[in-house]
Each structure stands twice: as C-alpha cells, then as structure tokens.
Amino acid sequence: MAEKLATKKAEKQPVKRKVEFSNPYVMKSVSLSTTPAQMVYETSFDGCAESMHNLSSVLPTVIKNENDMRAVNGAVENLINNALADLRKESARIKKIADDNGIQVGKLHYTHALPVQAKLTCNKAGQYLQVIVELDDLICLVHSAWFAGFVADDAKGALERQWRRKAIGVAAEIKNITNRAFRANAKNAAPEADDAPIIEALTGDPSPENESISTAAKPKRAKKAEVEEEVAA
Numbered sequence: 001m002a003e004k005l006a007t008k009k010a011e012k013q014p015v016k017r018k019v020e021f022s023n024p025y026v027m028k029s030v031s032l033s034t035t036p037a038q039m040v041y042e043t044s045f046d047g048c049a050e051s052m053h054n055l056s057s058v059l060p061t062v063i064k065n066e067n068d069m070r071a072v073n074g075a076v077e078n079l080i081n082n083a084l085a086d087l088r089k090e091s092a093r094i095k096k097i098a099d100d101n102g103i104q105v106g107k108l109h110y111t112h113a114l115p116v117q118a119k120l121t122c123n124k125a126g127q128y129l130q131v132i133v134e135l136d137d138l139i140c141l142v143h144s145a146w147f148a149g150f151v152a153d154d155a156k157g158a159l160e161r162q163w164r165r166k167a168i169g170v171a172a173e174i175k176n177i178t179n180r181a182f183r184a185n186a187k188n189a190a191p192e193a194d195d196a197p198i199i200e201a202l203t204g205d206p207s208p209e210n211e212s213i214s215t216a217a218k219p220k221r222a223k224k225a226e227v228e229e230e231v232a233a
Helices: 002-012 035-062 068-100 123-148 152-187 199-203 224-232
Strands: 027-032 114-120
Touching: 002 152, 027 035, 027 123, 035 068, 035 123, 035 152, 068 123, 114 123, 114 224, 123 152
Parallel strands: none
Antiparallel strands: 027 114
16 A cells, blocks of 8 residues: 555656756857868867857856956957957058069869858957957968969978967957866865955956956967068068
C-alpha cells in the first residue's frame, strides 16, 4: 500500500524542464578576397565574438558599478577604433602614392575568395568583423599597388604580415580585457575582498596579485618605419 502511495505521489510531481537561455543573433554575409583577412577570420573571429558577447551580455549582470562598465567598454572601443583608424590611414597613404605617380589602382580577381556567414551575437562583434573587412580592403589595395609596380615583392609580404598580426592582436587584447575584468570582479566578490571598486583593478598593476586590463588595452605598435621604407622602394 505504501509503495502505491509513493508511486502516485511521484507521478503527480511536476516535471522540471531544463530551459536553455535563448540568445539573439544575426547572420552577416561578407566575402573575403585575401588570404590575410581569411586567416584572421578563421583564427580569431569566433573567439573574439564570444568575448564581445560576454562583455555585452554577461559582465553587466555581475558588475553593478557603471564606472567599471564604462572603463571596460572604453578599453574595447579604443582598441577597435584605433585599429580601424590605422587601417584607413594606411589605405589612404597607399592611394595617395598611387595618385601621385599617376597609377590607376584597379579591382583584382582572386582565385579563392571566401564567402563567410558571420554570426553576430552583439554589436561589438560586428565592429571586429568590420576590422577584418577593412583589412581585406587594405590588402587588396596593396596587391593592386604591387601589380602596378610601385610596391616591391618583399614589401608586399611585409605589409601582409604586419596588418594580419595587428588584426589578430586586437582580438587577443579584447580577450585579455574580458578575462581580466571577470577575474577582477571575482576577486572583489570574494569574502576576504575589501570592496574596492573594480575600476581600481582595471588601472592598477597588471600582476597576478592585482589583475588589470590597463596594459591589455594598449595594442602593440607595428614597425611602421620598416614598412614605409619597403613601400617607398
């Protein structure tokens, strides 16, 4: 009798359902012509997009101080804006060299252009995708200038490596910022924490004892002098 009552009681209990959190996203189609841009997309985009999503959707739920969030977002925006500015400046420089020499920079064809479907889970991910697209445009310009004869063979390769590494470096720095921000928040939330604002950890000494994103927010400078000499050749 007791077994039957237990069975009926178990049958009446509501079944708990596991609900996965449903995140919004959009798909954006882009075509990448050059190998450097394709390599950056394949090696860096997904990881960077995940970090961007964590910064946009997860971090704000655990960091309540608006100044802390502004510091983190400002560091990421600074990286993206600087990268885009540098890419556009270099494109303008090459175009000016072509104009000064009366050379028409035309559109090239590529043997293995890659159409990609990029999954964007936040606006910041779209900004990094724009870095990759503008990298592709810049390398196309370099190739056009190379075909026209005013960029040497070794300079072409140097420019490809320089800007590919710069774009990959931006993604790495963004991941660094994300990890440091979460570690700083976890450290501050520990029982023995002194309740210091997280923003102090973002601007302090970047040692294991005092996590900081201040140094992560500073992208490494490329060797511009070397590239300028090669392009001038």
